[in-house]
Amino acid sequence: MLMKSFLEGVINRNKYMCELGKVADYIPGLSTANKNHLGICIIDTSGEIVIAGDADVKFTLQxxxxxxxxxxxxxxxxxxxxxxxxxxxxxxxxxxxxxxxxxxxxxxxxxxxxxxxxxxxxxxxxxxxxxxxxxxxxxxxxxxxxxxxxxxxxxxxxxxxxxxxxxxxxxxxxxxxxxxxxxxxxxxxxxxxxxSIEVTAIDLAKIGLFLARGGVLENGDRVVSEHIATIAKTLMMTCGMYDGSGEFAIKVGIPSKSGVGGGILSVIPGKMGIGVFGPSLDLKGNSIGGIAVLEEIAENFKFSIFN
Missing domain, CATH: 3.40.710.10 (DD-peptidase/beta-lactamase superfamily)
Incomplete structure (x- = not known):
């Protein structure tokens, strides 16, 4: 599992990216988000959880x-x-x-x-x-x-x-x-x-862990078949980052789904779930800081499913 100090460093190194985007404003309420918020939560299959930055800030799923x-x-x-x-x-x-x-x-x-x-x-x-x-x-x-x-x-x-x-x-x-x-x-x-359902990056990481386990809860109960979980992860990989999905697949290579509320749900199959939050968006509607954080983590630890 990644160390908390490393994740905090990743957040700090990429926080400047938040200034390069803007929060969504076409839905009333989204425009009040703090564009400088940036946080991450990672939970592995052993249940170990690591949090850095603004991972406990609430936002909507979108x-x-x-x-x-x-x-x-x-x-x-x-x-x-x-x-x-x-x-x-x-x-x-x-x-x-x-x-x-x-x-x-x-x-x-x-x-x-x-x-x-x-x-x-x-x-x-x-x-x-x-x-x-x-x-x-x-x-x-x-x-x-x-x-x-x-x-x-x-x-x-x-x-x-x-x-x-x-x-x-x-x-x-x-x-x-x-x-x-x-x-x-x-x-x-x-x-x-x-x-409009409110979550945090921690909630996203737990959902990511559910998908990483192939549709199984932490207590071992199966909710969806492994095939259904695979369908969801595959479509996240090919279509989950809007019309930036191809570039994201090359640079990060992790099944992910973004939302204009600033969240990104990511899955490393069989290993961990990741939740990221950063409401400052790029022109395609993806968290600009969140992508930068995921790119650094994926590059450092060879998390891309294509490695």
Missing amino acids: SISKPLTLMLALLDQGEKYVFSKVGMEPSGDAFNSIRKLETGRMRKPFNPMINAGAIEVCSMIKGKSSAEKFERVLNFIKLISGNNNLKVNEDIYKGEKETGNKNRSMAYFLKGEGLISGDVEDVLDVYFKQC
């Missing part, structure tokens, strides 16, 4: 929720059905782009890690109402994070609903294509709420 709801949808509906409605390929476009929904050859979202794909995945979660569906999502994330106190940041959720017109247009397009069943606004409500 797009990090996408591989998590994907696993739940796969449990609910099965792989064949899920991927009949959403693809597995990188889009090459921004996470909130609508362009290829109409012009792409597939006529369905390219993958579950972009907004359109994640909204489609939300429509597959089982439940009699949007409230029941979201309760299942929240309980699933509580389970795999080991944190029963997780809850929605109501201010962020309201901001998501107020400013989510582009997501709304994607959802109605998907409905028009016959890909979404049920009420569009109900599906969007689940999506906006899942993005």
Whole structure:
């Protein structure tokens, strides 16, 4: 396991990067984040935990929720059905782009890690109402994070609903294509709420450890099959860092999923889970300091899965 003093050094050496980006401001509430926050938590399969920097600061999951709801949808509906409605390929476009929904050859979202794909995945979660569906999502994330106190940041959720017109247009397009069943606004409500769940880098590291163990909790209970966990990790590797996923794969090489709240969930299969937080973002919506921290750690310890 990495020593705390080393991780603190990594945080200090890369903190200047935070000044080079800016916090997200298109959703009310996100703009109040401190752009100089930067923290990391690493937990290995023995349960040893190392924390440095601002790892205990709360932020919202945003797009990090996408591989998590994907696993739940796969449990609910099965792989064949899920991927009949959403693809597995990188889009090459921004996470909130609508362009290829109409012009792409597939006529369905390219993958579950972009907004359109994640909204489609939300429509597959089982439940009699949007409230029941979201309760299942929240309980699933509580389970795999080991944190029963997780809850929605109501201010962020309201901001998501107020400013989510582009997501709304994607959802109605998907409905028009016959890909979404049920009420569009109900599906969007689940999506906006899942993005607004508050976590810390410590919670992300625990979720990463769950994936590193192939879908098994710390107590040994299996929640998802190893195959479902592999699907999530693979899509994180190929599509998890928005349209910067290829560059990230070369420079870092760790299955990861970012969110515009500043978090990055990372997994070193069979070894450890990593949670990073740094709300200052690059032009693609990824934590600029967080990527720098992961790049240094991966380079020093040869953590890339391609080594």
